[in-house]
Amino acid sequence: MxxxxxxxxxxxxxxxxxxxxxxxxxxxxxxxxxxxxxxxxxxxxxxxxxxxxxxxxxxxxxxxxxxPIKSQTSFMAIRNIADEVRERGHKYHAVVHTMRQEQATANVAEFLQLPANTPVYHSVITHYENHDPVQVEERWVNPKIVPKYTSQDFTKVTPHEYLSSVAPLTEASHQIEAIAPVEHVMHWLKLEKPEPCLRIQRRTWSESGVVTYALLTHPGSRFVLGGHLTFKKN
Amino acid sequence: MxxxxxxxxxxxxxxxxxxxxxxxxxxxxxxxxxxxxxxxxxxxxxxxxxxxxxxxxxxxxxxxxxxPIKSQTSFMAIRNIADEVRERGHKYHAVVHTMRQEQATANVAEFLQLPANTPVYHSVITHYENHDPVQVEERWVNPKIVPKYTSQDFTKVTPHEYLSSVAPLTEASHQIEAIAPVEHVMHWLKLEKPEPCLRIQRRTWSESGVVTYALLTHPGSRFVLGGHLTFKKN
DNA sequence: TCACACAACTTGTATATACAATTAAGCTTC
DNA sequence: GAAGCTTAATTGTATATACAAGTTGTGTGA
Structure with missing residues (x-):
């Protein structure tokens, strides 16, 4: 070498x-x-x-x-929803709906690269911009890597901030798609009628393995993902 | 310097x-x-x-x-839909619905940084993966930069390929959102019922200014945008 | 005590040099 | 003509050196 x-x-x-x-x-x-x-x-x-x-x-x-973490990310990469809202000069707050240990479903276990039915941490949080919900965050966390996850106060620090301080991330994969929200997501987003939503599916790794699997759902009427690329860098 | x-x-x-x-x-x-x-x-x-x-x-x-153009792009950047389809081992073909010169609407003129009511080129194309439409591409082109746009055969070369050969791009901006498709887009995508769609709005620049403004609409049930990031590069 | 000067340290730019590793073209030889 | 060898060109790694430019802490002097 x-x-x-x-x-x-x-x-x-x-x-x-x-x-x-x-x-x-x-x-x-x-x-x-x-x-x-x-x-x-x-x-x-x-x-x-x-x-x-x-x-x-x-x-x-x-x-x-x-x-700092935020500058590690380039185009359209991992951004903190709280920072984004504050950068727009708006007020941010979060509501925690769920925060518990569960048995991993087959699906979740596969994404976290764990055996089925092992315990995992599961949180559901709604993020608000001023008084409107802009993101529902459903997250599953590997308890072996982040044992103290459930005792955090996520109205003060976002899961993303906490996780990246505990287990610095080395890798991430995204999938973005347009979906119709299921009923409980509609409820959390305070949507009267079904409305197209942007869903980001994200897995992040640290040195010790898959840290977390997250489903981030944004209402189409209140959220746009943006990015800018330049090929000239002089 | x-x-x-x-x-x-x-x-x-x-x-x-x-x-x-x-x-x-x-x-x-x-x-x-x-x-x-x-x-x-x-x-x-x-x-x-x-x-x-x-x-x-x-x-x-x-x-x-x-x-080569394709390797200029990093994460989730400008990809050619035809290449994507072929990389998945599927058949690609395109259908051209519209190909003409128009007066720019206020909206289009602003995006192309041209005065209102100046002529622009407008094309509408549906891209197919095997026998299913996966993208409707509505595109407006600056005729000063790409005068021969309307005489191309876009069933053989995609607009993106043609444009980047004529006016190599130096900059691009994207917006991604989830929308309900309007009726003519539903028709082009052969959707029976309204379905959430992923819409990518893209503007690209060359040295001489804004080259093109494109609206790319994908049916949510047939398309996922993916990306992978690694922070370790040794 | 405060302000200023200075020294030490750090990164940024640039040069000249050396050798290694790989490629590609040309030449020789069979 | 084909195979193999030689040679030149090109990029990759590494060193030693020099000076410029910005930051920070220290200490001196008023």
């Missing part, structure tokens, strides 16, 4: 394991070059590539720091 | 203008270092960053080449 790649791995482990949380300082170019007995340019390359990948943030004169 | 950045701009113009089409060889590190009177490492940096951004592909021993 190339030297710069070995240094990247070393730093990656520090970050992915949570040993270095958000904003934690990362070893400087000079420190790494001594520690690994390489030239500064080689250590620099490792740091630079991690910065390109969005894992760290570098700032001239100051140093290199572990990037 | 930094030297490596000037070289990047020079190369970027060659690619974005279409002067260097897909797979066209890009000047080598040594050639650039002579041409710009910089060291090879500086020329290398320009090429390397363009490669990281997906604009060029580098191959040891061979050289650097302009990347």
């Amino acid at each position: 190339a030297k710069f790649s070995a240094i990247k791995q070393h730093l990656y482990r520090k970050i992915a394991s949570g040993e270095w949380p958000e904003h934690h300082p990362v070893s400087s170019e000079n420190a790494l070059s001594q520690q690994f007995s390489v030239s500064r340019m080689t250590a620099r390359r490792a740091l630079q590539e991690l910065a390109d990948e969005g894992l760290v943030i570098r700032s001239k004169g100051s140093g290199t720091y572990v990037a | 930094a030297k490596f950045s000037a070289i990047k701009q020079h190369l970027y113009r060659k690619i974005a203008s279409g002067e260097w089409p897909e797979h066209h060889p890009v000047s080598s590190e040594n050639a650039l270092s002579q041409q710009f009177s910089v060291s090879r490492m500086t020329a290398r940096r320009a090429l390397q960053e363009l490669a990281d951004e997906g604009l060029v592909i580098r191959s040891k021993g061979s050289g650097t080449y302009v990347a």
Whole structure:
């Protein structure tokens, strides 16, 4: 393996394991070059590539720091609904409907890569923008990785925020589709009539395996997913 | 401006203008270092960053080449519906419903950044996977940038393929939402009853301005948008 | 005590060099 | 003509060095 790649791995482990949380300082170019007995340019390359990948943030004169979660994500990736609402200058609040341990159904067990009928944590939360519900979040969590999930107060911290602080995510997959909501979702979204909804199905991994499986349902009349791409970066 | 950045701009113009089409060889590190009177490492940096951004592909021993369009796109970005269908091993075909010049409505004119009531090209096409329609594509095109749009045969080449060969795109914005289809879209999608649909609204730019505005509508029962993210890249 | 200067450290840019690994083209030989 | 060898070109990795530019903390002087 190339030297710069070995240094990247070393730093990656520090970050992915949570040993270095958000904003934690990362070893400087000079420190790494001594520690690994390489030239500064080689250590620099490792740091630079991690910065390109969005894992760290570098700032001239100051140093290199572990990037906050939100900046790790590029186009249309994992965003925190609370941040989104607040960025639009609106008030955010959440209502927790369910928060308990259950036996995993075959479906959920498969998504979490667990045996059927093992216990999993299940939460249902509605997220509000001002006074309108904008997202119903049904979430199943692997209790082996996040044992204290059910004792959190999700009106103060969103599950996404809590989970990424406990088990930093390394991978995620999404599926987006248009569906007609089932009745209990309609109720949570306060929809009088059935209305097309955007549903995002998301699985996220940490180093230790599948952390969580989430179904995020948005009413079509109150939500648009947006993104912008530029191919010119000079 | 930094030297490596000037070289990047020079190369970027060659690619974005279409002067260097897909797979066209890009000047080598040594050639650039002579041409710009910089060291090879500086020329290398320009090429390397363009490669990281997906604009060029580098191959040891061979050289650097302009990347094919499809590899310019990252997560969930602009994909060609025909390629998607074929990748799934299914048959693709298209039916052209409309292909004409129209007066731009206020809405369309705004999206294309043109004055109202100027002529624009308008096409409506249904894309099929095997024998089922999977996408209705309503598209408006800036005739100043793509004057020959209406004389193309879009059963053979998709609009997306044609447009990106004529005016290489430099920017794109998306909006995704869930809607109930209007009647003529239902007809094109061969839907008996109204069904939630995924609608992607897309605008793309080239160097000379907004090229096209497209509304892509997918029936919820036959289409899922998927994506996968990894934060570990070693 | 406050303000300013300075030193130390950090990242950013750039150069010159060396060698490794791979590719591609040309040439020789059979 | 085909197979194999040689050679040149190209990208990949790595080092040592130099200076620029921004940040931060320390200490001096008023």
